[in-house]
Amino acid sequence: MNNKLKEIISDDNKYLFQNYGSRLAVEFKKGRKSFLYDQDNKKYIDFFSGIAVCTLGYNYPELNKALIRQVKSILHTSNWFLNSNQTAAAELISLNSFPGKTLFVNSGTEANEAAIKLARKYGISKNEEKYHIISFSGSFHGRTFGAMSATAQEKIHKGFGPVVPGFTYLPFNDIEALKNEVKSGNYCAVIFECIQGEGGIRPVDRQFIKEVHSICNENDILLIADEVQTGVGRTGKVFAFQNYEITPDILTLAKGLGAGLPIGAIHTTDRLSAVLSQGTHGTTFGGNHLSCKAAEIVLKTVTSEGFLDKLSEISKLFFDELNEMKKSLKIIRDVRGMGLHIGIEIDRDGLGIVKQALAKGLVINCTAGNVIRIMPPLNIDKKTVIKGLKIFKELLMEQNNEN
Ligand SMILES: Cc1ncc(COP(=O)(O)O)c(C=O)c1O
The missing domain is CATH 3.90.1150.10 (Aspartate Aminotransferase, domain 1)
Incomplete structure (x- = not known):
């Protein structure tokens, strides 16, 4: 050395x-x-x-050119102002996943925090106890408290005292366990990865996730696809859920979306996006001009012929x-x-x-x-x-x- x-x-x-x-x-x-x-x-x-x-x-080259142009014009204004780089990237997410609205954040864990908040607020609006969320053994959803609590791995929780209440960890790909659990009626969401990344590249079982999707629909439970690692082309489709003939209610993204610039996103339907109403969520940096320009170029490139x-x-x-x-x-x-x-x-x-x-x-x-x-x-x-x-x-x- x-x-x-x-x-x-x-x-x-x-x-x-x-x-x-x-x-x-x-x-x-x-x-x-x-x-x-x-x-x-x-x-x-x-x-x-x-x-x-x-x-x-x-x-x-195209990313470099666009980013250099952006650096020379403006990096950041704040979410107090309009930002057409955000709308351009959001439109591409909507067109290539499912129709709806996007909120930009800065990382994967923050995208999942927003999804957890949205799901809990949605559930609680129906019934005070409907704030519980199911996640699966081997999952990884991030390191901030909500996302860490959603992560069903004890080693990730260890030493930090009590995790956020309301998370239930079920065995991955075990439909009977899920069927039994949802009977309580207090679940607002199921969060899953199409392929568990940190869990050892473990794909979700096709039949399992189809059944989970139906059970969620029948019980007014939101299905959150954490595509922080699998999103934006990584699995051969623009979004990994498209390999499974299901559409989640909420999609979370980060990592590959910015091709090296920090960005995260939560995407959901118009109706559900309204749950995070004015004043209920926000971020200073989320969706700044530079990172959204990167996301726009990435999405355009990955979806190009x-x-x-x-x-x-x-x-x-x-x-x-x-x-x-x-x-x-x-x-x-x-x-x-x-x-x-x-x-x-x-x-x-x-x-x-x-x-x-x-x-x-x-x-x-x-x-x-x-x-x-x-x-x-x-x-x-x-x-x-x-x-x-x-x-x-x-x-x-x-x-x-x-x-
Ligand atoms: C599936 C999944 N969700 C969430 C995260 C957390 O993302 P970040 O490190 O950007 O907070 C990761 C990171 O590895 C991940 O793989």
Whole structure:
């Protein structure tokens, strides 16, 4: 490790909260397409996109141009004033998901906070006790108190005292458990991820979510699709719920929506949007001019002709290659996911592989302990995928042969 890197690590330890543990020992200084370059100008293939954020890779020309133009005109005014960048992005969300209205916030957790507030206010308007929300084991909805309380993972709650009351955690993909629970009549919402991301790339069962959808409709329970990780093209459709022939009542977005700029959004029907009436919710930064301009470009690009068809081809390449690897490598237990939201469950902790991949010039990630997560930029090209997969295969072969 060179002295410059040592100094960066020492400053990190000295000046920053250590809540992320020790970060991987690399600082990316620039990016081009699906490549990253570190402090020593070493080139990496990016199969991670900064946790499914950098939808269009790095230095995407149209995004750059639009953002530079925006920086030169105005960054922020406030939600006291009109903002046609917000309306442009909201119109695209509406056109490509379901008709309704959008509220912009700054992150995934805030989008879910808004959804939780809306659902509770809606339920309470019907019956004082109708504020309970169901979420599923293995879910992840964010780190602020409401979203953290919705997250059905004890390790996320630990040490913070009582969580927000009114959340019930049910086993994922277990319809009988849900049927029994909703009988109380006090549920205002069910929140779910189409593919649990932090939970280990676990897709929701098709029949299960269809039944959940019907049960919600029958019982006036709002269905909230948390698409913070799966939204905006990641699974091969503009929104992941479109893979399941259901339409949620509320859609939450963040990550890939801004292609690197912080933004979140909650989208719902006209009728439900009115629940968060004047003075009941708001944010200073949410939907500022710059982040909404990014969202507009991302949505236009992802919905442009041929974009998702190309993504499907790339997805097929990944799944074909990875399933082929699985046949010969015992280390791989399962390959799952959809589109470019891919999990490879292995028979051991994945952090070592992540570090070794980095050393070989490939950026991947590990979630839920032993699930290697691959989420490249949505516009990654075939040649780069083949190169990256070659590195990945070599690595897994080495590991496979060691044990
Ligand atoms: C499904 C899901 N919901 C919510 C969040 C929280 O988003 P943020 O980190 O932007 O607050 C995440 C983050 O990983 C997520 O994957």
